[in-house]
Amino acid sequence: MKEEKKKAKLARWVDLNLSNEKLIKMYRDMLHIRRFEERAAQEYGKGKIGGFCHLYIGQEATGVGAISALREDDFIYTAYRDHGLALARGMESKGCMAELFGKATGVSKGIGGSMHFYDLAKGFMGGWGIVGGHPPLAAGSAFATKYQGRDSVTICFMGEASTNQGVFHETLNMAQLWKLPVIFICENNGYGMGTAISRAMAGEHLFEKAAGYEMARGAVNGMDVIEMYREMSVAINRARTEMLPTFIEARTYRYRGHSMSDPGQYRTKEEIEEYKKRDPVETFGKELIAEGILKETDLEAMDELIKQEVQEAVEFADASPQPSLDVLHNNIYA
Numbered sequence: 210m211k212e213e214k215k216k217a218k219l220a221r222w223v224d225l226n227l228s229n230e231k232l233i234k235m236y237r238d239m240l241h242i243r244r245f246e247e248r249a250a251q252e253y254g255k256g257k258i259g260g261f262c263h264l265y266i267g268q269e270a271t272g273v274g275a276i277s278a279l280r281e282d283d284f285i286y287t288a289y290r291d292h293g294l295a296l297a298r299g300m301e302s303k304g305c306m307a308e309l310f311g312k313a314t315g316v317s318k319g320i321g322g323s324m325h326f327y328d329l330a331k332g333f334m335g336g337w338g339i340v341g342g343h344p345p346l347a348a349g350s351a352f353a354t355k356y357q358g359r360d361s362v363t364i365c366f367m368g369e370a371s372t373n374q375g376v377f378h379e380t381l382n383m384a385q386l387w388k389l390p391v392i393f394i395c396e397n398n399g400y401g402m403g404t405a406i407s408r409a410m411a412g413e414h415l416f417e418k419a420a421g422y423e424m425a426r427g428a429v430n431g432m433d434v435i436e437m438y439r440e441m442s443v444a445i446n447r448a449r450t451e452m453l454p455t456f457i458e459a460r461t462y463r464y465r466g467h468s469m470s471d472p473g474q475y476r477t478k479e480e481i482e483e484y485k486k487r488d489p490v491e492t493f494g495k496e497l498i499a500e501g502i503l504k505e506t507d508l509e510a511m512d513e514l515i516k517q518e519v520q521e522a523v524e525f526a527d528a529s530p531q532p533s534l535d536v537l538h539n540n541i542y543a
């Protein structure tokens with residue numbers, strides 16, 4: 210009887226070999242993204258961030274779950290909703306905030322801005338603005354590592370709207386045909402700007418788009434960091450050992466508008482509140498407490514430290530210089 214009780218109490222991640230340290234880091238990474246972006250929203254309101262600013266708030270578990278399963282020599286491509294993914298990859302708050310502020314100390318030297326975070330040393334390959342534009346680049350990266358005989362994998366985040374683009378289908382076709390070690394992670398947050406997926410996409414089962422290419426595929430609860438990690442571990446193993454691609458539909462939700470300039474009148478407050486009930490950060494925090502891995506006071510202390518880190522990032526970005534005028538025409542092809 211005692212034994213049974215013990216078994217029933219095993220954490221749901223027991224099969225994943227996740228150390229407590231790793232679990233705590235996953236929680237911390239999600240909270241870091243949340244606090245960084247809440248602050249970015251405030252700074253945007255003060256006029257410190259020019260251009261677009263697309264927040265990731267609500268989707269933290271998808272990015273952290275996926276990126277936590279990677280090795281340091283793997284590569285990441287994403288669209289413009291990139292701050293959270295960059296932070297999850299270990300890019301520092303200071304460089305990220307400075308990039309938002311358009312400062313020379315930013316991760317893209319202040320000439321990329323919110324949509325174009327980049328860090329080659331961390332395999333973070335951007336930060337791309339054209340919907341559906343980057344999946345071919347990710348496939349190219351996977352082609353390159355395979356060609357070089359390395360066992361790195363490339364992961365490619367994209368919004369669900371990009372799966373309606375022709376180039377998405379061309380990329381999946383080639384990835385499967387050429388057996389490329391690439392994982393496509395479609396973050397299905399239900400909306401492409403103000404358009405609900407049901408108004409823009411034929412068919413209900415998004416992940417089945419990959420069936421046309423006989424690619425391994427599936428849907429996962431993208432609001433659950435552990436489930437995301439679990440699916441990714443399988444896909445990464447397939448890519449690393451069999452050189453085969455995977456398509457994962459991560460069902461998630463963004464709490465904020467498409468970008469900071471979106472008042473979000475195409476959905477109801479009730480809908481947003483419904484999703485907040487299963488908030489990825491709060492839910493996982495409670496689970497870690499229930500499992501005896503952290504205490505409420507640990508979460509509070511961690512929150513304070515993160516807020517302090519973000520505060521220092523804002524001060525750093527404020528104090529940093531603008532890029533000099535002579536870099537204005539660098540990296541431009543004519």
Ligand SMILES: Cc1ncc(C[n+]2csc(CCOP(=O)(O)OP(=O)(O)O)c2C)c(N)n1
Nearest residue numbers: 290338339340368369370371398400401402
């Ligand atoms: C080719 C192209 N068409 C239109 C746009 C304008 N646009 C920017 S974001 C966006 C919606 C994309 O939604 P989704 O891919 O689902 O990503 P999410 O914003 O939900 O993360 C559109 C249509 C664009 N950037 N590129």
